[in-house]
Amino acid sequence: MAFIGEGVERQKKADRKATNKSGLLTDIGIKNLKAEVKQYYEREATGDPETKGFCLRVAPSGTKTFYLSYSMDGKRRHYKLGVYGKEYLLSEARGDCREARKLIAQGVDPQMERDQRSAEQAESRRQNERERKQAEQAEQAEQAVSVNAVLDHYLNNISPSTKVDAENIFTNRYSNIRKTIGQQKIREITPEQLKSLVNAHKVRGKLRTAGKAYGYLKAAFNRAEVDEDDMFLLEGWDNPFVRYRKPRGTNSKPVDRYLSTDEIKVLWGMLDKESTGEAISKILKIILLTGQRVEQVSRMQWAHLNLSEQAWELPAVETKVGKRSGRTHVVPLCPMVLDVVESVSLIDGEPFLFPGKGSGSHNTQGDVRYKPLYLGSIPARVRKSLAVTGEIERFTPRDLRRTVTTHMSRLGIDSETRNRVQDHAIGGIEEVHYNKYDHFREKRGALLRWESEIQRIIGQHQPAEVVQHHG
Numbered sequence: 001m002a003f004i005g006e007g008v009e010r011q012k013k014a015d016r017k018a019t020n021k022s023g024l025l026t027d028i029g030i031k032n033l034k035a036e037v038k039q040y041y042e043r044e045a046t047g048d049p050e051t052k053g054f055c056l057r058v059a060p061s062g063t064k065t066f067y068l069s070y071s072m073d074g075k076r077r078h079y080k081l082g083v084y085g086k087e088y089l090l091s092e093a094r095g096d097c098r099e100a101r102k103l104i105a106q107g108v109d110p111q112m113e114r115d116q117r118s119a120e121q122a123e124s125r126r127q128n129e130r131e132r133k134q135a136e137q138a139e140q141a142e143q144a145v146s147v148n149a150v151l152d153h154y155l156n157n158i159s160p161s162t163k164v165d166a167e168n169i170f171t172n173r174y175s176n177i178r179k180t181i182g183q184q185k186i187r188e189i190t191p192e193q194l195k196s197l198v199n200a201h202k203v204r205g206k207l208r209t210a211g212k213a214y215g216y217l218k219a220a221f222n223r224a225e226v227d228e229d230d231m232f233l234l235e236g237w238d239n240p241f242v243r244y245r246k247p248r249g250t251n252s253k254p255v256d257r258y259l260s261t262d263e264i265k266v267l268w269g270m271l272d273k274e275s276t277g278e279a280i281s282k283i284l285k286i287i288l289l290t291g292q293r294v295e296q297v298s299r300m301q302w303a304h305l306n307l308s309e310q311a312w313e314l315p316a317v318e319t320k321v322g323k324r325s326g327r328t329h330v331v332p333l334c335p336m337v338l339d340v341v342e343s344v345s346l347i348d349g350e351p352f353l354f355p356g357k358g359s360g361s362h363n364t365q366g367d368v369r370y371k372p373l374y375l376g377s378i379p380a381r382v383r384k385s386l387a388v389t390g391e392i393e394r395f396t397p398r399d400l401r402r403t404v405t406t407h408m409s410r411l412g413i414d415s416e417t418r419n420r421v422q423d424h425a426i427g428g429i430e431e432v433h434y435n436k437y438d439h440f441r442e443k444r445g446a447l448l449r450w451e452s453e454i455q456r457i458i459g460q461h462q463p464a465e466v467v468q469h470h471g
Contacts, residue, residue, distance in 0.1 A: 017029065017042070018030050018032070018033050018042040018056065019042065019044060019045065022046060023044055023045035023046040023047075024044055024046055025042060025044050025054070025056060025090060025094075026090070027089075027090050029042075030042075030056060030064060030084060030090065033056075033058050033064065034058075035058060035059065035060055035061065035062040036058070036060065037060060038060065039057055039058060039059050039060060040057075040058055041055050041056065041057050041058070041067075042055060042056045042058070043055040043056075043069075049101070050097075050098045050101050051094060051097050051098060051101070052070075052101065053067075053068050053069035053070050053097075054066070054067075054068055054093075054094060054097045055067050055068075055069060056084065063083060064083070064084040064085075065080065065081075065082070065083050065084065066080075066081035066082055066083075066084060066088075066090075066093035066096075066097070067079065067080055067081060068081060068097050068100050068101070068110070070100075070101075070104055070110075072104065072109050077109070077111065079100055079110050079111050079114075081093045081096045081097060081100075082096070145185050145186050145187065145232050145233055145234070146182065146183060146184065146185060146186065147177075147178075147181050147182050147183070147184055147185075147186050147189060148178055148182035148183065149232070150186050150220050150221065150223075150224045150232060151170055151177070151178065151182070151220050153220070153223065153224060153227075153231075153232075154166070154216075154219060154220035154223050154224070155167060157223065159317065159318075159323060160299065160317075160318075164371075164372075164374065164375055165212070165375060165376070166212075166216045168374070168376055169209070169212050169213050169216050170216070172201075172209070172213070174200055174201065174204060174206075175197045175198070175200035175201055175213060177197055177213070177217065180193075180197060181193055181197070186221070186224065186232065186234070186237075187234070187237055189240055190240055191240040191241075191243050191244035193240075194214075194217060194240055194241070194244055195244060195247075197213060197217075198210050198213050198214050198217075198247060198250075199247070201213055202247060202249075202250070207249050207250050208250070210247065210250045211246070211247075211250030214246050214247065214250060215246075217241075218241045218246075221239055221240070221241055222239070222241065225237065225239050256402070257395050257396075257399045257402065258399055258402045258403040258406045258407075259392070259395060259399065259400070259403045261407075261457045263392050263393075263395075264288070264403070264454065264457050264458070265457050265458050265459075266389075266391045266392055267284075267288075267392060268285075268288075268454070268457075268458045269458075270385060270389060270391075271284055271285050275385045275388070275389070276381045276382055276384075276385045277381055279354045279373055280373075280377070280378055280381050280382070282340050282343065282344060282353075282354070283297050283298055283354060283373070283378065283397075284378075284382070284397060284400065285336075285337075285340050286300070286337055286340055286341075287397060287400045287401065287404075288400050288403065288404065288454070289334065289336055289337045289340070289447070289450070289451060289454065290312075290331055290333075290337060290404075290421075290447065291400075291401055291404030291405060291408070291418075291421055291422045291447075291450075292331060292401070292422070292423070293319075293320065293398075293401065293422075293423075294375065294378060294397045294398055294400075294401070295375055296314060296318060296319065298354060298372055298373050298375055298378060299318065299352065299372045300312070300352065300353045300354065301351050301352055301353065302346070302351060302352075302353060303351060304318075305333075305341065307333075307338070307341070310332060310333045310334075310338065311330055311331065311332060311333060311440070312330070312331040312332075312333055313328055313329075313330050313331075314328060314329040314330070314331065315328055316328055316329075319423055320423070321423050321424070322423075329423045330438050330440055330443075331421075331443070332440060332443050332444035332447050334444070334447050334448055334451045335451070336451050336454070336455075337451075341353070347360070349368070350370060351370050352370060352371075352372045352373070354372060354373040355370065355371070355372065355373065356371045356372050356373045356374050357374070358371070359371045359372070378397050379396050379397055382395070382396065382397060401422065404421075404422070404450065405418050405422060407450065407453065408421070408446060408449075408450055411449055411450065411453060413446045413449065413450075417439070417442050417443065417445075417446045418446070420439045420442070420443055421443045421446055421447060
């Protein structure tokens with residue numbers, strides 16, 4: 001940076017002079033100064049020792065900057081006061097010059113004093129930032145060890161379908177875990193509290209729900225305990241589930257319920273009348289026609305349907321087996337399934353065929369949230385509909401999957417094909433690591449035979465033409 005006397009051409013032009021007759025810089029004079037090819041300076045020349053060396057530099061860009069030129073320890077120095085403008089006026093610059101001169105008179109270099117002050121201010125800001133971060137971390141740690149934070153961490157690391165079911169258990173109105181113990185620290189939770197929450201379902205006779213409450217809570221607590229980063233600060237923690245064993249009778253009992261051909265006929269008539277509601281009736285039809293899991297059908301997405309290929313391609317993350325194997329599951333779509341799919345109204349922007357309540361609405365941040373039909377509403381509507389008609393013995397939507405495999409077996413469809421249709425795990429080194437054939441042709445043939453049987457059962461027998469799209 002060039003300063004006074006450093007290669008600056010000193011032209012004494014009257015129209016460039018910014019001082020008055022007394023040698024003082026003036027606002028009018030400064031405003032009238034024009035930029036030139038080279039920078040130049042205008043100095044106050046009043047003989048006042050308090051403003052000695054006070055000057056203005058005009059850069060080629062037009063920027064006008066106040067300086068104080070002074071000597072310290074035998075060296076010529078230049079102290080920048082500020083840039084002239086609305087935020088920094090001539091009177092302020094002259095005042096700062098006087099303050100700097102006082103320091104010089106005391107043997108203090110104003111530049112060094114400023115640097116020290118700036119360093120102290122920077123350190124103060126850094127200290128404030130450190131304290132802010134420490135307070136923030138303390139607040140996060142406080143939140144991180146609450147039961148609700150542990151439940152959130154668990155929900156964010158499980159499949160979407162399981163997440164919905166677990167959250168419904170955590171907020172169940174008969175035993176609202178989040179409301180009852182959610183704000184407590186996980187270290188404070190006792191086995192007795194957990195027993196009380198689970199037993200609230202047992203006394204209602206909801207043993208399966210009680211088992212789920214125990215299982216989901218235990219999984220969430222265990223996941224927090226083994227977190228590699230110890231984000232929940234649980235070192236040395238006494239996990240209450242070490243002393244609280246699963247209550248007797250809350251395991252899911254094996255069932256063997258399936259629908260007979262007569263029951264299938266009655267059920268299809270109910271579904272045609274949509275006695276369980278339009279969306280659930282369509283879901284139940286697809287389950288009965290394809291043998292797929294209830295949670296997969298309820299979460300059916302338009303993006304996963306390849307209607308030109310008559311196929312439903314489920315990503316690995318959406319299937320029970322796929323989460324372990326990484327394989328997609330392809331379900332052939334036969335004519336009756338396609339009829340059901342085509343009868344579903346397409347909602348602009350909605351990814352799910354069967355959207356849940358509030359899907360597509362905006363959250364508080366303005367983001368659109370999409371969600372599928374609540375899984376728990378399906379068996380509830382089935383029970384209600386069966387109670388009204390009284391024509392079929394009680395069954396659950398999951399029993400339809402068993403119904404499909406039972407009748408496929410009756411039709412002579414081999415067990416391997418049935419297992420592949422329903423996406424059961426098939427073991428063996430060759431199967432897991434080498435066999436990449438998707439068996440689409442065999443699965444389609446089996447489902448067409450099953451569709452033909454359903455048509456016969458409900459009195460709409462129409463021989464289906466086997467169309468091969470793969471293999």
